[in-house]
Amino acid sequence: MTDRAPSVFSRIIAREIPADVVFESEHVIAFKDIAPQAPVHLLVVPKTEAYANVAELAAGDPALLAEVVATASSLAAEHADGDYRLIFNTGAGAGQTVFHVHAHVLAGGLTEGTLAQL
Numbered sequence: 178m179t180d181r182a183p184s185v186f187s188r189i190i191a192r193e194i195p196a197d198v199v200f201e202s203e204h205v206i207a208f209k210d211i212a213p214q215a216p217v218h219l220l221v222v223p224k225t226e227a228y229a230n231v232a233e234l235a236a237g238d239p240a241l242l243a244e245v246v247a248t249a250s251s252l253a254a255e256h257a258d259g260d261y262r263l264i265f266n267t268g269a270g271a272g273q274t275v276f277h278v279h280a281h282v283l284a285g286g287l288t289e290g291t292l293a294q295l
């Protein structure tokens with residue numbers, strides 16, 4: 178248990194705030210980023226907010242991290258041509274603003290040779 182307020186993603190999972198949900202399973206949810214930075218910009222989020230970042234998730238529940246990656250791959254095939262960029266911002270200095278681990282899935286017309294600024 179935590180005494181922190183629920184993350185914005187937990188509030189989306191609880192349907193307390195709206196989101197454009199594109200996939201949901203027992204352990205994972207995916208929805209469109211509210212401020213897209215690519216033609217396809219989805220967030221894949223474990224339903225638990227026990228892990229703040231991808232390193233914590235990898236150490237604590239590698240199977241759940243694998244499900245996040247598999248979900249990202251499936252969604253890139255469904256929403257674009259199957260190629261995608263997977264980004265886990267880790268730490269405020271890297272641009273992380275929501276400390277509930279999430280994968281950015283960027284796809285569709287990405288510029289080769291650059292990394293998106295997130």
Ligand code: AMP
Nearest residue numbers: 185196209210211212266272273274275
């Ligand atoms: P990060 O900066 O890596 O922590 O990513 C957080 C992402 O969550 C940003 O790309 C935001 O645009 C996105 N975001 C924040 N609030 C919402 C929301 N209510 N619905 C969808 N995406 C959101």
